Amino acid sequence: MPPVVLTCANPSDQRWAVMKAVDVLTRGGIVGLPMETVYGLAARLTQPPAIERLKKIKNISTHPGWVIHVAQASQTSLYICDMPSMAARIMKKSWPGPVAIQVRASAKEQAALEMLIQPAVAAEVISDGWITFRCPDQPVTREILAALPGPTAMVGAGELQPAGDVGDIPAHIVDQLDVLVDAGPARYRKSSTIVRVEADQWQIIRPGVIEERIIHRLAEQVIVFICTGKTCRAPMAAGIAGTWLARNLGLAPAALPQHHLVVESAGLHAADGLPATAEACTAARELGADLTAHRSRAVTVDLLQRADVIYTMTQSHRDELLERYPAVADKTFPLDPESDIADPIGSEVGRYRQLAKRLEALIAQRLSGILS
Known part of the structure; x- marks a missing residue:
């Protein structure tokens, strides 16, 4: 069954899209959301059935390495008590924006995450001790993230190519969504850059919108x-x-x-x-x-x-x-x-x-x- 498609042509539409997306996600649904980079599929990490369903939709069989998406940088303190100063600096200068930050989670922080979400799901968020955060520069999606309690994961909606617009999302994926928020073409039509930070060193784990020379300046x-x-x-x-x-x-x-x-x-x-x-x-x-x-x-x-x-x-x-x-x-x-x-x-x-x-x-x- 095709999903409910919500457009964001005017402020009234946007408010309705936010309310509907928050309601569906809170009840364990899967929602397609716009970002400045590509369209993504969102699910609450506190809802294991939704996470399993998302894995099936995207045909994910290996460790997914879920990225926690936040509305603002301060929300990362819910998961990382002592954010490395360089990571905090890059966040402050680039967020909201197309940079994801990956940092180490201590054993205590990993245990705290397992108390918030099921251990099996937490193990899919933390990969070899690393946890990744992203704050998208898309006002509708940020408003949705701000209204959701607990962590939310998003993964790209495309398959062979990034989905820079609703029309780029494969039909068989669209048909499995509960709601799709259509905010028009993404600004970049390219994936975000993932930067791993440890102490005073950084490295790009996945190239994307922001080039290495810009990350160097942000750091x-x-x-x-x-x-x-x-x-x-x-x-x-x-x-x-x-x-x-x-x-x-x-x-x-x-x-x-x-x-x-x-x-x-x-x-x-x-x-x-x-x-x-x-x-x-x-x-x-x-x-x-x-x-x-x-x-x-x-x-x-x-x-x-x-x-x-x-x-x-x-x-x-x-x-x-x-x-x-x-x-x-x-x-x-x-x-x-x-x-x-x-x-x-x-x-x-x-x-x-x-x-x-x-x-x-x-x-x-x-x-x-x-x-x-």
Whole structure:
């Protein structure tokens, strides 16, 4: 019998599709759902008969390695108590989106999952100690996932080729569904990228929409310092921060990117291509930082999006930055929360030395958490 097909042509249709899909899934049904990548088939992992039925529909005979789909990253804490910082970083920068994250589940976390769902089903979620999560960038599906208690698994609806649209789903699969939510063609028509993360290392388990070079950027921990013209304070702070991190991690400053640590600087009103002042170079060099290759550049949206944390030299810098880019408010702070760091431009080198020492002390306070 053909399934109920629910279109999402308008907000009213979408609300009905969400309500109907949630009801069917809660009662143990199988629902075809849209994602930004491909169409998928969903079932509740708390419903073993539904999972067995899904395996038959997809003709799955080997370990399925069910991927838990969530509406937001915070839901992963229901299954993994201590998410690796790199995994959390990639999630924060790429979710919702076409990246699935695979991490190790401890014996305690595996036991907890077996209390939530039957051990036989839990054994199909955790593969050799690994568990995989995905947060799709499709508003209707995310709303459905948010309304469902407990974990939900999804698997691609296609067979030989990914199902980028409802019409791409084989007829014999469509006929076995209870409900099919039709939200039109998927954005990418290609599978998500699966990234395995362990400690501070990552590898692509399944290539997909997001290329390796993009994953590399998502994995980086990017620290950005902001001043006005980027010839004194911000480049000094970035140089000193890089030196401080390298020294405390037992690395050469040039090796920081290999360990996914990137320190950048930018100016709110910077002209591109100017060197750091001679006094800034001298004061930074005395603390082990080399600014000779530094060239100024203006703040860009790309840099701010990549940043994990942004430190401004003054409160007014933060205010201006947030006026222009309000989306970065939750990760932007004055480097010194007590008082502004004044611009030394035009001063003698002695003042730059005082500034360098102050910056080093503030950086040690701010960045000490990275070492742990």
